[in-house]
Amino acid sequence: QVQLVQSGAEVKKPGASVKVSCKVSGYTLTELSMHWVRQAPGKGLEWMGGFDPEDGETIYAQKFQGRVTMTEDTSTDTAYMELSSLRSEDTAVYYCATGHSSGWSVLDYWGQGTLVTVSS
Amino acid sequence: AIRMTQSPSSFSASTGDRVTITCRASQGISSYLAWYQQKPGKAPKLLIYAASTLQSGVPSRFSGSGSGTDFTLTISCLQSEDFATYYCQQYYSYPTFGPGTKVDIK
Numbered sequence: 001q002v003q004l005v006q007s008g009a010e011v012k013k014p015g016a017s018v019k020v021s022c023k024v025s026g027y028t029l030t031e032l033s034m035h036w037v038r039q040a041p042g043k044g045l046e047w048m049g050g051f052d053p054e055d056g057e058t059i060y061a062q063k064f065q066g067r068v069t070m071t072e073d074t075s076t077d078t079a080y081m082e083l084s085s086l087r088s089e090d091t092a093v094y095y096c097a098t099g100h101s102s103g104w105s106v107l108d109y110w111g112q113g114t115l116v117t118v119s120s
Numbered sequence: 121a122i123r124m125t126q127s128p129s130s131f132s133a134s135t136g137d138r139v140t141i142t143c144r145a146s147q148g149i150s151s152y153l154a155w156y157q158q159k160p161g162k163a164p165k166l167l168i169y170a171a172s173t174l175q176s177g178v179p180s181r182f183s184g185s186g187s188g189t190d191f192t193l194t195i196s197c198l199q200s201e202d203f204a205t206y207y208c209q210q211y212y213s214y215p216t217f218g219p220g221t222k223v224d225i226k
Binding site: 037044045046047050059061062095097100102103104105106107108110111112113 | 121152154156158163164165166169170173175207209211214215216217218219220
């Protein structure tokens with residue numbers, strides 16, 4: 001059973017960066033395909049990017065390209081998502097989630113979410 | 121990007137009701153469709169993938185159907201724990217989600 005535990009809530013000023021972590025247990029990070037999804041208050045789900053195991057690379061949604069970086073530390077089984085040049089519209093709950101065996105972007109295990117608030 | 125729409129956006133139902141939610145893709149996605157359930161303040165939960173395959177542990181009252189551009193999620197006998205928001209997601213190409221359908225208590 002995969003468990004994903006994310007870092008705590010963050011408050012950032014516009015223009016700053018935020019880095020959210022996602023600690024994996026039950027499996028090793030190398031066995032998983034990690035994705036990040038966000039949800040603005042009262043809104044729907046938005047995929048930000050994830051690891052494509054067929055290509056062996058991380059794919060970013062076009063909307064976030066140039067502003068998001070997803071990394072992994074396999075020594076600690078922790079994934080990270082860093083979003084830069086924050087603006088108020090980036091206020092959201094950010095989730096890490098793992099890809100399912102049936103499809104790399106079917107998301108079966110989810111972290112608890114990390115609220116990032118962008119406010120001056 | 122493939123755009124997903126859902127209908128209705130919200131509705132009220134009673135326990136024991138049979139409910140159906142529709143999802144439509146802006147282009148054909150074969151059966152590369154998943155459904156998720158989300159309760160307030162919680163992470164989404166995978167219910168169905170490949171349009172009709174039930175995720176392990178999900179009650180059999182949930183079912184999915186469709187292929188191409190039109191899909192449905194059916195709950196055969198609504199239970200109290202099923203009041204939630206439901207999202208469809210295509211994974212034919214880079215994933216995109218529908219806007220969600222909120223099911224609340226009548």
